[in-house]
Amino acid sequence: MATELELKLMVQPEYLKSACTFLDDFCEKNSGEKDDPTGNTRQATLDLMNGYYDTANGLLMENGIALRIRAVNRQYIQTVKTRGSSRVGMHARGEWEWSIPSDTLDLTKLSDVPLPQTLQDMSWSRDLIEVFRTDFQRHVWLIHFQDATIEVVCDEGAVSSAYGQDPICELELELKSGPETALYGFAKHIAQSIPVQVSVVSKAQKGSRLKHRRIEFPEKPEAKAPLLRFAEYWYETWLVYWEAMFYLKDEALLQPIRSSIHQLKQCVPTEMSEQLEALDARYDILFKNHDKSLLPGLAGSLETGIMMLETGHWLNKQIH
Structure with a gap:
């Protein structure tokens, strides 16, 4: 094995x-x-x-x-x-x-x-x-x-x-x-x-x-769980919604993505929270300026992947 x-x-x-x-x-x-x-x-x-x-x-x-x-x-x-x-x-x-x-x-x-x-x-x-x-x-x-x-x-x-x-x-x-x-x-x-x-x-x-058409979300922590557990939850929820948005080709899922990032900001250090705030502002600009489809602009964003990796790396260092 x-x-x-x-x-x-x-x-x-x-x-x-x-x-x-x-x-x-x-x-x-x-x-x-x-x-x-x-x-x-x-x-x-x-x-x-x-x-x-x-x-x-x-x-x-x-x-x-x-x-x-x-x-x-x-x-x-x-x-x-x-x-x-x-x-x-x-x-x-x-x-x-x-x-x-x-x-x-x-x-x-x-x-x-x-x-x-x-x-x-x-x-x-x-x-x-x-x-x-x-x-x-x-x-x-x-x-x-x-x-x-x-x-x-x-x-x-x-x-x-x-x-x-x-x-x-x-x-x-x-x-x-x-x-x-x-x-x-x-x-x-x-x-x-x-x-x-x-x-x-x-x-x-x-x-x-393909059979069930069901999106699998992480299990939400109990209210008394440590803040780091909530950071993990909101991070993984962000990832799941992001993949689902392209799987379903439904740009309306940007709203729960931004909501997840908003929640995540409250669970991470100040510098990372500010970086997530800047990413959310980038999404806001894309949302206001898109003409036909928002998805191509989101797919081509370098900032999203960089921030996902920075956050995931930080979380793994805290937990392991």
Whole structure:
């Protein structure tokens, strides 16, 4: 079992090519000597086809389990991912992988996985079906930054099921070794030049969402909870509304986004609160000046991603 620590960034399709060019340029400018293992390099591009399995009533997803088979280069990999622990805008999940001979599930492998008690009798295994697919092209870079090794991937494709389709257009930064702070450090380096925003919605959640059309929000703290817990809540609520605004193509969701930022301002240090105030003022200008659609202006804002990353980095340092 490996623990996957990952920071996911939304990229709108019109900025995807620029993101790839940025990463290529970074590797070219920061390449080591030939055969130097610390050099920054672009890896082979992959075409990934993935089937996700669950019961018709979504029992695995309900228990925080994602079960898939991935086909890559004529090889099959069966993977289980768990919901893992909350890392405030980051994905920290348990992950188990096995090579299998075909695109047929081998459920005997799950004996290695500490399943929730409700799933341990395996009775649900008789009712498994492929509930959705994610098929995408993956561009891969190996980056060395701030004493860390980070795998950066750019995924472009779609998640699809009988209930519809949702595009995949994102960057994922996965820590391979070194300090966790380097994930935020390199993400902020990207965000200074490319409009990206933090995302907390996994591909499996996107697939499940096609059926239920339900946006998942964090659990609101009790009134007596510490102020830092409220900061975490309002930050993650901001992220969820932001992703939902583009998923639903509903610019009216800017209002609850601004409300979340207003609440967050009251839970963070003065300097950060002032930066959030400036971001909200930027939204106000965009709202008053937009002619036809507000979404393109919001998608192209560098300030949003930078502030999401600054806030998330601060929160993670306080909590961990």
